[in-house]
Amino acid sequence: MNKEQFSRMKDGKGFVAALDQSGGSTPKALGLYGINEDQYSNDEEMFDLVHQMRTRIIKSKSFTSDRILAAILFKVTMNSKIDGKYTGDFLWEEKGIVPILKVDEGLAELKNGVQLMKEMKVLDELLENAKERKIFGTKMRSVVKELNEEGIIEIVEQQFRYAKKISEAGLVPIIEPEVDIHAENKAEIEEILKREVVKQLKALDKETYVMFKFTIPTNAGLYDDLVEFDQVVRIVALSGGYTREKANELLAQNKNMIASFSRALSEGLNANQSDDDFDKLLDESIEGIYKASVEK
Template identity: 50%
Template structure:
C-alpha cells in the first residue's frame, strides 16, 4: 500500500486499530493475561520472544483481517522482527492489507503537576527514518493525565504536538495519546481542559498537516466530537484504558466517529495453551465485537 492508500484506509476504513505494542514494562502483564507466567521464561530475551510469538499468532490468525482491523500498532522489537518470513510491517500491509504504526515513546517521567510526561527519546530521528524505510505509516506516543491540573495538561499537550511535528517532518503520521486515567475523580474536568488545549494546538497547525488522536473514552458521550470533526485530525481512536472489552465497546458505541485502538480488551480470553481453532474463534469474536462498536456511530 502507498502512503495515499494507507491514509485513505485510516480515514475511511470501517474498522479498528489493534494495539500490539506492549513494551518492556507492560509485557509481563500481557503475557500473564495470555496464560504465560513469569516462571515460564528466563530473562528479557525469552520474554520478548514469547510476546512476539503471541503477536505473530494474532496477526497470522484468519480472524485478523482488514475488513475489521484497519491498522496495528507495533512495539519497536516487533517492527524489527519477522512474521511468517517477512518484516512485520510488510507482512501487515502486503499480506493482510493492514496499516502499520510504531510506538515511539520510551516510557513516562515521574509524576509532576498531576501528569506524567514522556521521557526523552534519544535517536528519534533515526528510528523514524528506519520505520519509514520499512513501510510504517505512523507512530504512537503516550503520556498520562492523572488530575485536572491545567498546568500539567498544557505541558502534556504541548509535548505531544512537539513530538508530533517531528514525526510529520519525517514523513509519518503521528498518533498523539494523552491518556486520561479512567479512575480519577475529576476525569470529566481533566477532559474539558484536555479538549481545549488540543483544539488550540490544532487551530495553530498548518493547513497542510494532520495528526491522529488516541484518547480515553470520555465521561460524556461525543465530548470529543469537535476533535473528530476538526480538519487537522485524520482520525480519533480510543484506548480501552482498563475497561473490559464489554464495557469499552459499550462506551465506544456512544461516540460518533471514534474507533477502537484496544490492547488488553483485544487479547481478553486468548491463551497460549489454546488450540488454533479455539484461539481463532475467540479472536474472531473479539474482532467482530470491537469492529461493531467502532462502526456503531
C-alpha cells in the first residue's frame, strides 16, 4: 500500500471523480457526451472513444489535486495510456490524484429485492493487473431496490467477503451497496443497511481497511459516525440519478461524506465543445462538487 496515497485518501480535502463507466453504461455515457452509437461499430472503437473522453477530462487544467483526491477507472482505461503513461501513473505522477479501479463484473438478476454482484471469476487476475498498474484501491457495486431484510443482509455479506480478499491482495476496497433513490421505504432500507454494515465492521480485522460509497441518505448524517471505526478510510457518496445541483444540495447535509460522482460530474460536457468551453464547464462542476464535499 502506498502510504502517501493512503494519507491523502483518509485526510485530504476534495472528492473522488468516478470515470468508471464500463461495457453496459458506456453507450449512455458517450451519448450524453454527444457521441451516438452510429459513430462506432464495435467495442474496441467504443472504448477508444470513451478513453478519449476520459483523457480530455483528466488532462483538463481544471482536473487537479487541489479539489480531486482520486479517480475511479475501468479496466480498459487502467490499461490504456495518456501521453505515454498508463492512466494510473499519469494520474498520480502528473496530477497527484490517487487511482482506483472498478472490479465488479456487473449485477445479477433481481432477487429478494436486491441485485447482488455477479460472481467475480477473474478477480485474482484483475487484482494482479491492478498492482502492476500501481492502483491504490478498488470499487464494487451492488444495488438495493426494495425493503427486504434478507436481501440487504446478503448484499452486505457479499461486499465484505470480497472486500477482505481485496485487502489481502494489498488494495483498499470501496464497498458500494447502492440504494435506489426511487425505492419505497428508502429511509428504512438505509437503517437496515447501516445496521448490517456496523455488524460487519465490528467483526473486521483491525488491519483490514475499507472505504464506503453510499447513496446520499434520506436522513442526513446517517453514515457520519462510521468514520469512528479505525478500519474506515473514507465515506463517499454516489449521485444516484440526481442532478448535480440536487446531489450537491443533499451531500452538503452530510458532514463526513464526500462526493464520488460520475454522471453528475460530467453533466453538460460535450465532444463538440471548444477546449475553453469544456474546461470552463468542468471547472464549474468540480467547484460545486468540491464545496458540497468539504464546506460543511
